[in-house]
Amino acid sequence: MNKILLIDDDPELGELLSSYLGDEGYDLESCCTAQSGLKAFKKGDHDLVILDIILPDLSGLNVLGKIRAESSVPVLMLTGKGEEVDRVVGLEMGADDYICKPFPLRELLARMRAALRRAFPPPLTEDPSVPPLKGQLRIGNIIVNLDTRSVLVNGEPTHFTAAEYCIIELLATNCGKLVEREKLMESALGRSADFDDYVLNVHMSNLRRKAGSSVSIKTIRGRGYMMTARNQAEA
Structure with a gap:
């Protein structure tokens, strides 16, 4: 309980x-x-x-x-x-x-x-069509540890709230790809897509502040966000 x-x-x-x-x-x-x-x-x-x-x-x-x-x-x-x-x-x-x-x-x-x-995410159910996420995701100078739900920024443990972690994990899992705002609202924040996305805007601002220059998080106007390593963003 x-x-x-x-x-x-x-x-x-x-x-x-x-x-x-x-x-x-x-x-x-x-x-x-x-x-x-x-x-x-x-x-x-x-x-x-x-x-x-x-x-x-x-x-x-x-x-x-x-x-x-x-x-x-x-x-x-x-x-x-x-x-x-x-x-x-x-x-x-x-x-x-x-x-x-x-x-x-x-x-x-x-x-x-x-x-x-x-x-407190529930244990992943066995679904052969969806490979389980394990280990670490490394994007630029950020490491997302999927097992401990923790983040290293430039080698330093950095605190992210549960909401911020869900957002950064979703962006990192889809590194280099557009993640629609609606997907972030529903998957990361548990809000319906037609709800005011004011909360997402603030969480994204917090995430960028904490990530600093370690990665690039682009806003794709009217659509969503994309995370890339800094050298990829500048290429």
Whole structure:
């Protein structure tokens, strides 16, 4: 059973989600302040955090920073419809996704499941038509380790969130080929192709910043992205 931590100052939301997610097979722990949420996070072994940006004692962005300083656990932000700047900052700081209040419970559940699949992918099923990915992918000065889901940039371990890792693995697996935006949205982020691709834009910006000049990630306007080794891009 996945353990979920909710940090939100609305106790009624906590009760609602505890009942709803409990019926879906999740164990929810609810905290109404940033400090109690951080204390619970340090004590617990949570698989995902649902974090409100507006908290009574500390900004949710500050909480996110403290979580990211010690953990890569998936974080799903709860935001208001007018908090676009905060959403951008949260994604840049390492949040995996966001959902605007008020939200349908089924949508929250879908976002949670997508984030958990990225962080804890199921074992590959035996399919003779699809060769399993094993070992490492080396593109320019980046090494993507498919077994440990880790990345080396210029020989140094570099932290990528689960969402960023899924994107870079998909780009690296298709090195030198166009990867459509729709494929990245659906395969890497678990969002439908007709959903606003705002989250993808921020994750791509983060990925480029972390990769630096080690590889080239081109935007193919109106279509998608292509990763190549730097010397290939300049050829």
